[in-house]
Amino acid sequence: MSDLKDLEKKIGKVPRVFRDMAEKDPMMYDKILEFDNYIWADGSLTKQTKKILAIAITAAMRDNRALAAQMAGAKNLGVKKEEIEEALRVAFLLSGMPAYAQGRNELDALYE
Amino acid sequence: MSDLKDLEKKIGKVPRVFRDMAEKDPMMYDKILEFDNYIWADGSLTKQTKKILAIAITAAMRDNRALAAQMAGAKNLGVKKEEIEEALRVAFLLSGMPAYAQGRNELDALYE
Amino acid sequence: MSDLKDLEKKIGKVPRVFRDMAEKDPMMYDKILEFDNYIWADGSLTKQTKKILAIAITAAMRDNRALAAQMAGAKNLGVKKEEIEEALRVAFLLSGMPAYAQGRNELDALYE
Amino acid sequence: MSDLKDLEKKIGKVPRVFRDMAEKDPMMYDKILEFDNYIWADGSLTKQTKKILAIAITAAMRDNRALAAQMAGAKNLGVKKEEIEEALRVAFLLSGMPAYAQGRNELDALYE
Amino acid sequence: MSDLKDLEKKIGKVPRVFRDMAEKDPMMYDKILEFDNYIWADGSLTKQTKKILAIAITAAMRDNRALAAQMAGAKNLGVKKEEIEEALRVAFLLSGMPAYAQGRNELDALYE
Amino acid sequence: MSDLKDLEKKIGKVPRVFRDMAEKDPMMYDKILEFDNYIWADGSLTKQTKKILAIAITAAMRDNRALAAQMAGAKNLGVKKEEIEEALRVAFLLSGMPAYAQGRNELDALYE
Numbered sequence: 001m002s003d004l005k006d007l008e009k010k011i012g013k014v015p016r017v018f019r020d021m022a023e024k025d026p027m028m029y030d031k032i033l034e035f036d037n038y039i040w041a042d043g044s045l046t047k048q049t050k051k052i053l054a055i056a057i058t059a060a061m062r063d064n065r066a067l068a069a070q071m072a073g074a075k076n077l078g079v080k081k082e083e084i085e086e087a088l089r090v091a092f093l094l095s096g097m098p099a100y101a102q103g104r105n106e107l108d109a110l111y112e
Numbered sequence: 113m114s115d116l117k118d119l120e121k122k123i124g125k126v127p128r129v130f131r132d133m134a135e136k137d138p139m140m141y142d143k144i145l146e147f148d149n150y151i152w153a154d155g156s157l158t159k160q161t162k163k164i165l166a167i168a169i170t171a172a173m174r175d176n177r178a179l180a181a182q183m184a185g186a187k188n189l190g191v192k193k194e195e196i197e198e199a200l201r202v203a204f205l206l207s208g209m210p211a212y213a214q215g216r217n218e219l220d221a222l223y224e
Numbered sequence: 225m226s227d228l229k230d231l232e233k234k235i236g237k238v239p240r241v242f243r244d245m246a247e248k249d250p251m252m253y254d255k256i257l258e259f260d261n262y263i264w265a266d267g268s269l270t271k272q273t274k275k276i277l278a279i280a281i282t283a284a285m286r287d288n289r290a291l292a293a294q295m296a297g298a299k300n301l302g303v304k305k306e307e308i309e310e311a312l313r314v315a316f317l318l319s320g321m322p323a324y325a326q327g328r329n330e331l332d333a334l335y336e
Numbered sequence: 337m338s339d340l341k342d343l344e345k346k347i348g349k350v351p352r353v354f355r356d357m358a359e360k361d362p363m364m365y366d367k368i369l370e371f372d373n374y375i376w377a378d379g380s381l382t383k384q385t386k387k388i389l390a391i392a393i394t395a396a397m398r399d400n401r402a403l404a405a406q407m408a409g410a411k412n413l414g415v416k417k418e419e420i421e422e423a424l425r426v427a428f429l430l431s432g433m434p435a436y437a438q439g440r441n442e443l444d445a446l447y448e
Numbered sequence: 449m450s451d452l453k454d455l456e457k458k459i460g461k462v463p464r465v466f467r468d469m470a471e472k473d474p475m476m477y478d479k480i481l482e483f484d485n486y487i488w489a490d491g492s493l494t495k496q497t498k499k500i501l502a503i504a505i506t507a508a509m510r511d512n513r514a515l516a517a518q519m520a521g522a523k524n525l526g527v528k529k530e531e532i533e534e535a536l537r538v539a540f541l542l543s544g545m546p547a548y549a550q551g552r553n554e555l556d557a558l559y560e
Numbered sequence: 561m562s563d564l565k566d567l568e569k570k571i572g573k574v575p576r577v578f579r580d581m582a583e584k585d586p587m588m589y590d591k592i593l594e595f596d597n598y599i600w601a602d603g604s605l606t607k608q609t610k611k612i613l614a615i616a617i618t619a620a621m622r623d624n625r626a627l628a629a630q631m632a633g634a635k636n637l638g639v640k641k642e643e644i645e646e647a648l649r650v651a652f653l654l655s656g657m658p659a660y661a662q663g664r665n666e667l668d669a670l671y672e
Contacts, residue, residue, distance in 0.1 A: 017549045020556065028537070031598050032545070038591050039201045044194035049161065053202045056165045057172045058546070060432075061207060062287045063510045066546035082156035089151045089252070090165045095173060096396075096431040097256070098282070098290035101241045108244060129437045132444060140425070143262050144433070150255050170434070172544075174623045175398045178434035201588070208508075208543040209592070210618070210626035213577045220580060263425045268418035273385065277426045280389045281396045284656075285431060286511045306380035313375045313476070314389045319397060320620075320655040321480070322506070322514035325465045332468060353661045356668065364649070367486050368657070374479050394658070399622045402658035487649045492642035497609065501650045504613045505620045509655060530604035537599045538613045543621060 003033050010040040010047050012073030048079050056087045059103040060095035071106050081111040115145050122152040122159050124185025160191050168199045171215040172207035183218050193223040227257050234264040234271050236297030272303050280311045283327040284319035295330050305335045339369050346376040346383050348409025384415050392423045395439040396431035407442050417447045451481050458488040458495050460521025496527050504535045507551040508543035519554050529559040563593050570600040570607050572633025608639050616647045619663040620655035631666050641671040 004022070008014050021029040040047055051074040058067040074084060084107055092100035116134070120126050133141040152159055163186040170179040186196060196219055204212035228246070232238050245253040264271055275298040282291040298308060308331055316324035340358070344350050357365040376383055387410040394403040410420060420443055428436035452470070456462050469477040488495055499522040506515040522532060532555055540548035564582070568574050581589040600607055611634040618627040634644060644667055652660035 015549060017552050017556075021552065024556070025533070027598075028533075031595060035591060035595055036205070036545075038587075039205050043198050044192060045164070045198045049164075050198070050202050052157070052161075053165060053168045053199055054206055056169050057203060057206045060169045060173060061510060062285060063206075063546050064289075065512075065550060066206065080156060085249070085252075086155050086157045086162070087165055090162050091169060092432075093148070093151050094166055094169045094175075094178065094432045094434060096435075097260075097429050098287050099432075101239060102289060104241050104245065108241075108248070127437060129440050129444075133440065136444070137421070139262075140421075143259060147255060147259055148433075150251075173398060174621060175434050176625075177400075177438060197585070197588075204544075206544045206546060208547075209541050209596075210623050211544075213575055214625060216577050216581065220577075220584070260429070263429050267422050268416060269388070269422045273388075274422070274426050276381070276385075277389060277392045277423055278430055280393050281427060281430045284393045284397060286509060287430075288513075290430065304380060309473070309476075310379050310381045310386070311389055314386050315393060316656075317372070317375050318390055318393045318399075318402065318656045318658060320659075321484075321653050322511050323656075325463060326513060328465050328469065332465075332472070351661060353664050353668075357664065360668070361645070363486075364645075367483060371479060371483055372657075374475075397622060399658050401624075401662060484653070487653050491646050492640060493612070493646045497612075498646070498650050500605070500609075501613060501616045501647055502654055505616050505651060505654045508617045509620060511654075514654065528604060534603050534605045534610070535613055538610050539617060541596070541599050542614055542617045542623075542626065 003037065007033060007036055007040070010037065012051065012076035013069065015069050048074070048077050051077055051079055052083055052087045055084055055103070056091045059088060059091040059099040062099065062102075064102060067103065068106055071103075071110055075110055081107060115149065119145060119148055119152070122149065124163065124188035125181065127181050160186070160189050163189055163191055164195055164199045167196055167215070168203045171200060171203040171211040174211065174214075176214060179215065180218055183215075183222055187222055193219060227261065231257060231260055231264070234261065236275065236300035237293065239293050272298070272301050275301055275303055276307055276311045279308055279327070280315045283312060283315040283323040286323065286326075288326060291327065292330055295327075295334055299334055305331060339373065343369060343372055343376070346373065348387065348412035349405065351405050384410070384413050387413055387415055388419055388423045391420055391439070392427045395424060395427040395435040398435065398438075400438060403439065404442055407439075407446055411446055417443060451485065455481060455484055455488070458485065460499065460524035461517065463517050496522070496525050499525055499527055500531055500535045503532055503551070504539045507536060507539040507547040510547065510550075512550060515551065516554055519551075519558055523558055529555060563597065567593060567596055567600070570597065572611065572636035573629065575629050608634070608637050611637055611639055612643055612647045615644055615663070616651045619648060619651040619659040622659065622662075624662060627663065628666055631663075631670055635670055641667060 004014060018029065018032065040050055051070060054070040055067065055074060058070055071084065088100045088103035091103065116126060130141065130144065152162055163182060166182040167179065167186060170182055183196065200212045200215035203215065228238060242253065242256065264274055275294060278294040279291065279298060282294055295308065312324045312327035315327065340350060354365065354368065376386055387406060390406040391403065391410060394406055407420065424436045424439035427439065452462060466477065466480065488498055499518060502518040503515065503522060506518055519532065536548045536551035539551065564574060578589065578592065600610055611630060614630040615627065615634060618630055631644065648660045648663035651663065
């Protein structure tokens with residue numbers, strides 16, 4: 001389970017479905033963990049910037065559950081409220097006001 | 113037209129449709145320009161980071177025209193190929209391999 | 225706050241997130257209000273027809289929260305149930321049965 | 337083939353794929369024609385308003401081929417350029433600037 | 449109502465909105481039923497395989513309500529948990545991890 | 561490069577972008593190949609059924625490039641035209657007629 005700890009450090013919060021999968025479906029679990037660890041590692045972009053990207057993408061896609069999970073992780077990694085708010089503006093421009101409005105709902109609830 | 117120059121500095125490249133709009137539909141043009149200038153300005157996130165966000169969002173949404181426009185703008189603003197490639201990985205994770213593959217196509221063609 | 229009243233007349237119902245924003249983030253709030261007021265005004269299309277468009281778009285995009293908000297606004301502006309039902313049929317044709325089914329759920333609950 | 341003529345009157349332009357289908361796959365063709373004829377008929381909304389809805393939906397979904405087909409049909413049915421432009425603004429608000437920009441591209445090319 | 453029984457046999461579970469529609473809007477109800485019965489019938493693909501397709505599509509589109517409805521129908525038709533899990537992997541690859549994660553949530557809850 | 565041959569057997573056709581990546585970005589290339597090989601292997605569902613799933617998903621998402629790639633792969637793996645046509649009907653029902661129409665365009669061109 002050490003890989004799971006690594007991942008938690010990188011993404012701030014591991015969704016419960018992946019914890020369950022460790023028992024029920026270890027091979028798929030390993031594949032996802034490996035892929036996740038590769039993608040979220042600090043590189044040319046920091047893991048904080050990657051989290052901001054993940055928030056913008058999930059808001060744009062109207063994927064409210066994934067948005068909430070990414071935002072909770074971002075907060076745990078020390079991403080600032082102002083940074084997320086500005087990322088949501090870009091989502092507004094490229095995918096519409098509801099992406100911004102739903103993001104603001106989550107953001108104001110999480111960071112107050 | 114000075115606002116258009118400002119916008120070009122911020123987003124790297126102004127799509128032709130907005131240039132045409134300046135003549136044909138000046139009121140809508142002004143609204144968009146104003147809104148755009150507000151969203152793209154340096155703030156908690158730099159305009160380069162915002163461009164990377166825009167690339168990730170448009171790749172995730174399978175909006176190939178917007179993706180190409182954002183990427184050309186990013187290059188003009190000095191965003192590095194490695195940064196875009198890592199952003200596309202996040203788009204892969206959250207919106208699937210074709211988002212990454214199409215992004216790589218554009219990226220390899222533009223930066224070679 | 226007079227602009228907010230104007231907007232309410234145009235769109236039927238202002239989401240709570242925008243009311244909160246008036247205090248917390250007045251600059252973004254002003255930008256959105258201005259843009260919204262411009263887009264929703266009566267023009268070649270009436271504001272009622274624009275609401276019907278908004279319902280069809282949000283149903284097609286599977287954006288259930290935005291769909292509910294647009295539909296509540298439409299009702300306040302006097303849009304008829306039959307008009308919305310026919311708009312949802314177009315959404316069915318172009319974006320699938322679940323767009324219609326979810327729209328019908330909202331519609332039957334709101335207009336009964 | 338009289339049904340096809342009926343449909344053409346309602347939607348302005350029948351995509352080639354449906355003409356081909358009449359020969360290759362008559363049962364699916366009949367189902368689609370029947371469903372199409374039902375949805376596009378004048379009712380609480382005119383067929384012109386339904387076309388405007390179809391343009392807004394396909395622009396919002398980034399479905400450029402369907403957008404072009406719907407817009408060509410709208411022109412044949414006498415929908416005005418100004419009406420489509422205002423519908424595209426609603427698509428901008430709810431699904432982002434690229435929906436508007438791509439719609440404007442098509443619109444300006446088709447109606448000039 | 450015999451057609452509704454036919455449909456139930458084919459899709460495993462008919463959403464409540466369609467039951468309500470039988471009374472409130474019999475003409476639209478008939479059109480949908482007819483179209484549905486045509487699409488879900490056994491053909492080159494069995495109705496079970498079509499259900500698996502429906503699960504993959506709705507997961508990919510982030511349409512959580514439609515996903516839950518399709519999955520419940522699949523279970524009633526005897527589709528195996530393993531088959532759905534593998535279909536969700538394809539949705540992961542082509543539309544991102546959250547499609548898989550949400551699908552797993554539903555799947556584990558429904559089949560335990 | 562033996563892994564690439566394995567993958568080609570499973571998915572019918574490897575997009576050029578992945579061939580290029582083998583040279584330019586071997587680590588990302590390895591990750592994708594590994595993940596791909598895991599997902600496409602015969603299991604509870606055959607690789608042919610997985611291809612049909614991939615076609616339905618990409619059609620539903622309006623991802624025309626990915627759709628064309630998946631369809632070409634399906635043909636190489638011996639998937640029948642009738643099977644794909646029926647999968648596209650499910651995509652019609654759940655994501656709208658343009659998903660079906662574009663799929664038919666590709667299908668008729670590829671299999672004639």
